[in-house]
Amino acid sequence: MLRRGRAVIIEDGEAALACIAVELASPRVFDAFADGGEVELLASRDRMAALKAGLEDIEGDAVSVTTEGPMTLDIARAVANPLLDASVALPRLRLAEPGPATVAHAAMRLAKTAELLPALLVRPATATEGPRVSAGDILHYSAPETLRIIAGAELPIHDDEGARLMAFAGAAGAEVHVALILGDPDFSQPTLVRLHSECLTGDVFGSLRCDCGPQLAAAKQTILEAGGGVVLYLRQEGRKIGLANKMRAYALQGRGYDTVDANFHIGFGADDRDYDVAARMLRLMGIEQVRLLTNNPEKVAGLRKAGIGVVERVPLRIAANPHNERYLDTKRDRSGHEL
Ligand SMILES: Nc1nc2c(ncn2[C@@H]2O[C@H](COP(=O)(O)OP(=O)(O)OP(=O)(O)O)[C@@H](O)[C@H]2O)c(=O)[nH]1
Numbered sequence: 001m002l003r004r005g006r007a008v009i010i011e012d013g014e015a016a017l018a019c020i021a022v023e024l025a026s027p028r029v030f031d032a033f034a035d036g037g038e039v040e041l042l043a044s045r046d047r048m049a050a051l052k053a054g055l056e057d058i059e060g061d062a063v064s065v066t067t068e069g070p071m072t073l074d075i076a077r078a079v080a081n082p083l084l085d086a087s088v089a090l091p092r093l094r095l096a097e098p099g100p101a102t103v104a105h106a107a108m109r110l111a112k113t114a115e116l117l118p119a120l121l122v123r124p125a126t127a128t129e130g131p132r133v134s135a136g137d138i139l140h141y142s143a144p145e146t147l148r149i150i151a152g153a154e155l156p157i158h159d160d161e162g163a164r165l166m167a168f169a170g171a172a173g174a175e176v177h178v179a180l181i182l183g184d185p186d187f188s189q190p191t192l193v194r195l196h197s198e199c200l201t202g203d204v205f206g207s208l209r210c211d212c213g214p215q216l217a218a219a220k221q222t223i224l225e226a227g228g229g230v231v232l233y234l235r236q237e238g239r240k241i242g243l244a245n246k247m248r249a250y251a252l253q254g255r256g257y258d259t260v261d262a263n264f265h266i267g268f269g270a271d272d273r274d275y276d277v278a279a280r281m282l283r284l285m286g287i288e289q290v291r292l293l294t295n296n297p298e299k300v301a302g303l304r305k306a307g308i309g310v311v312e313r314v315p316l317r318i319a320a321n322p323h324n325e326r327y328l329d330t331k332r333d334r335s336g337h338e339l
């Protein structure tokens with residue numbers, strides 16, 4: 001609903017909040033939603049911190065934003081979208097802990113999961129409005145447990161004519177993740193595994209802004225040279241902020257921000273991925289122990305936390321190019337990658 005630009009009602013006991021996504025609201029939708037009354041803006045904590053809005057007394061991820069006068073769509077858009085904020089004069093914003101905190105935090109989670117700009121227009125719901133979704137269901141929605149093997153098939157590829165691909169899907173509407181099985185691995189032994197997060201720009205178009213394309217190619221080669229293993233292709237585009245937000249991050253990087261600060265400006269954390277889905281996929285395949293091809297200590301920690309034995313971290317080094325030098329420096333200096 002949120003992604004279709006329609007209102008969603010989030011409820012928790014007595015509290016019920018109607019929400020629409022700022023980035024998808026047209027003036028007509030905004031007017032119909034406000035219906036002559038006041039609306040508030042719910043923004044993410046990281047976004048308001050990037051706007052240096054003074055967050056001292058506020059806890060949690062969602063921040064309620066009001067203005068002296070009524071909230072307008074233009075103000076909401078300028079607060080929500082870092083590509084606009086320099087071009088629009090913002091009025092003085094007042095920030096507060098959101099009223100019904102649980103529904104507000106659930107709303108923020110929903111916007112992020114939907115890979116929208118994390119900014120919502122909200123107002124109390126009327127008694128008859130729907131559809132309704134419970135805050136608890138949003139906050140406890142956990143994709144990994146619902147994940148199942150959908151199908152497996154042979155997928156001859158350039159590197160390995162005997163390769164196989166397995167598809168995994170969970171809750172309705174959620175992404176389909178895949179596992180590429182290369183060579184002839186023995187899953188009862190520690191298996192050489194690469195967790196690759198989706199990167200349309202790097203994987204498909206050969207972008208030089210990152211190292212994803214060459215990393216995927218090197219991972220396949222390394223796995224085949226070792227006799228076999230698995231590449232999990234995780235649908236976590238842009239470290240889970242989604243393709244649209246990654247493109248916004250690239251536009252901000254053109255204005256001088258690094259990868260991490262660009263994410264904060266859009267309203268997300270530095271890296272919103274977790275590896276519970278990956279652990280679940282491995283377990284469904286019968287893999288309990290891995291040798292993990294990565295430079296990212298968070299991947300090792302994430303799999304271990306989810307109960308997979310990581311017996312070894314195998315580095316995956318790629319030569320830099322002039323376009324991705326800063327990206328790789330940021331990985332090393334701000335994200336703790338062992339490059
Ligand atoms: N938000 C954001 N995501 C990016 C940017 N550049 C690349 N990405 C994403 O970063 C992810 C890179 O994933 P991986 O290569 O699997 O992981 P990694 O954290 O680099 O760790 P390694 O295992 O050492 O490669 C992909 O989802 C890319 O789409 C960027 O500038 N901003």
Ligand SMILES: [Zn+2]
Binds near residue numbers: 199201212213
């Ligand atoms: Zn990439």
